[in-house]
Amino acid sequence: MYGIIIVLGIIGLIILWVILAYNGLVTLKNQVENAWKQIDVQLKRRYDLIPNLVNTVKGAMAFERDTLSKVIEARAKAMGAGSIADKGVAENMLTEALGRLFMLVENYPDLKSNKNVLQLQEEITSTENRIGFARQFYNDIVAQFNTKQSVFPTMIIASTFAFKKAEYFQAGVAEREAPTVDLTLK
Amino acid sequence: MTDILSQRVRNKRITVLLMLGFFVFVVLVGASVDIYTYGEISLARIPVATVFAASFASINGVISYFYGSSIVLRSLGAEPPVFEDPSHKRLYNVVTEMALASGLPMPKVYIINDPAPNAFATGRGPSSAVVGVTQGLIDTMNREELQAVIAHEMGHIKSNDILTMTVVTVLVGTVSILSDWAVRTWRYGGVRPRRSVRDKGGIHPIALLVIAMFVLLSPVVSRIIAMAVSRNREYQADVSSAEFTRNPLALAGALEKIAGATSPLRSARRGTAHLFISDPLKRQLDEKTGLVADVFSTHPPIHERVARLKKMGYQFEKNGAKKA
Numbered sequence: 001m002y003g004i005i006i007v008l009g010i011i012g013l014i015i016l017w018v019i020l021a022y023n024g025l026v027t028l029k030n031q032v033e034n035a036w037k038q039i040d041v042q043l044k045r046r047y048d049l050i051p052n053l054v055n056t057v058k059g060a061m062a063f064e065r066d067t068l069s070k071v072i073e074a075r076a077k078a079m080g081a082g083s084i085a086d087k088g089v090a091e092n093m094l095t096e097a098l099g100r101l102f103m104l105v106e107n108y109p110d111l112k113s114n115k116n117v118l119q120l121q122e123e124i125t126s127t128e129n130r131i132g133f134a135r136q137f138y139n140d141i142v143a144q145f146n147t148k149q150s151v152f153p154t155m156i157i158a159s160t161f162a163f164k165k166a167e168y169f170q171a172g173v174a175e176r177e178a179p180t181v182d183l184t185l186k
Numbered sequence: 187m188t189d190i191l192s193q194r195v196r197n198k199r200i201t202v203l204l205m206l207g208f209f210v211f212v213v214l215v216g217a218s219v220d221i222y223t224y225g226e227i228s229l230a231r232i233p234v235a236t237v238f239a240a241s242f243a244s245i246n247g248v249i250s251y252f253y254g255s256s257i258v259l260r261s262l263g264a265e266p267p268v269f270e271d272p273s274h275k276r277l278y279n280v281v282t283e284m285a286l287a288s289g290l291p292m293p294k295v296y297i298i299n300d301p302a303p304n305a306f307a308t309g310r311g312p313s314s315a316v317v318g319v320t321q322g323l324i325d326t327m328n329r330e331e332l333q334a335v336i337a338h339e340m341g342h343i344k345s346n347d348i349l350t351m352t353v354v355t356v357l358v359g360t361v362s363i364l365s366d367w368a369v370r371t372w373r374y375g376g377v378r379p380r381r382s383v384r385d386k387g388g389i390h391p392i393a394l395l396v397i398a399m400f401v402l403l404s405p406v407v408s409r410i411i412a413m414a415v416s417r418n419r420e421y422q423a424d425v426s427s428a429e430f431t432r433n434p435l436a437l438a439g440a441l442e443k444i445a446g447a448t449s450p451l452r453s454a455r456r457g458t459a460h461l462f463i464s465d466p467l468k469r470q471l472d473e474k475t476g477l478v479a480d481v482f483s484t485h486p487p488i489h490e491r492v493a494r495l496k497k498m499g500y501q502f503e504k505n506g507a508k509k510a
Binding site: 130136 | 289
């Protein structure tokens with residue numbers, strides 16, 4: 001009689017483990033999806049901030065029309081980019097263009113101490129950081145998710161329920177080339 | 187013990203050992219009190235003293251866990267940020283960035299009007315977390331140092347350190363109640379000592395003495411264990427900060443700035459000291475090394491924390507970590 005109780009107990013424990021392992025995997029999978037969407041949220045924030053910035057500096061920086069239009073172009077390109085690789089390249093060029101714009105602001109003492117410009121600078125700096133940290137967290141949670149699928153014994157559950165490994169966010173090959181920074185004040 | 191991952195693993199191991207040890211210790215103290223008072227502990231009879239003491243101590247723990255953050259915030263005079271102030275807006279942005287890096291929901295942010303640079307985290311857990319920062323911290327730190335300090339606090343939240351420390355406090359309270367009660371009742375006698383070899387009842391007088399000493403010293407021992415847990419959690423939060431910012435040297439710089447600031451935080455009390463990133467009362471104890479400092483301070487010495495952070499950043503000090 002005791003034998004039956006012990007066997008039932010063991011089966012019960014195994015079922016419990018299966019449930020816990022499956023739930024752990026599902027939770028991580030959802031966290032991965034959420035983290036990916038979070039990157040897009042931060043990218044959108046940047047798109048929304050840029051027109052504000054351009055309008056604020058446009059008056060004082062009338063001579064820098066070239067740089068200003070480059071920023072607007074880069075933004076449009078990034079928003080319209082299709083594949084993930086294209087988007088990555090376009091985002092990088094937008095970062096470059098913004099950086100150049102902020103460098104030029106240094107030459108206009110009125111703008112440098114303008115409260116609105118300073119506020120916008122802080123917001124855009126924060127947005128660039130947020131994009132970076134969102135990508136960082138996405139990769140961290142992907143590492144957790146993928147590791148959990150590979151480790152014994154959870155890997156049994158992972159393959160039984162057809163979990164797939166998630167892809168890391170990677171800098172594209174084009175991005176890895178050092179960007180040329182145009183320092184001429186045009 | 188150098189890079190981030192191995193430090194995290196090591197700290198976790200230490201916490202598990204300390205907490206297990208603490209629970210065993212509390213059970214032993216309870217058993218000792220029961221043996222001395224009733225002459226036995228049997229499985230049939232509930233260990234009366236332990237259950238009573240633990241329940242009493244838990245009331246305090248439950249109150250502080252659920253209402254603790256509002257009490258602490260009020261006692262510190264903490265205010266929400268004023269977004270028109272660019273330094274407050276920047277702080278809020280930094281907290282948002284660290285929430286993204288840690289994958290936690292955005293905590294409530296409060297600012298304390300005090301020139302001493304410091305920061306703390308409180309709240310029940312990740313979904314109801316609170317992060318507080320002094321104006322002094324905002325004014326003294328550059329952006330990446332501010333990020334590092336906030337990341338340290340988010341690390342506390344992510345690791346559920348507030349819950350851990352509440353449990354630890356309840357255990358300390360339990361031992362204190364048990365020991366206190368024992369001292370009071372044993373005056374009127376407990377189990378009788380065995381008179382001679384032929385005496386079947388009672389307990390050997392030397393065993394009785396050992397048990398009595400053990401129970402009398404138990405409050406001190408429990409506090410030692412509690413402080414060890416607190417210091418270990420601080421090290422682990424430093425590791426979390428390095429993980430979130432990927433910039434351990436920033437926290438090292440921030441800690442050195444905090445150590446350099448001499449004035450204590452005016453509104454902090456002894457009870458809330460362990461919540462802060464650095465001891466707000468500026469007790470001399472926390473900066474010395476040596477047995478008493480090692481054992482009784484809530485925070486590890488700053489030079490040791492800086493040394494560990496530098497190791498995470500692959501900078502090794504020539505003379506080794508511990509300085510005289």
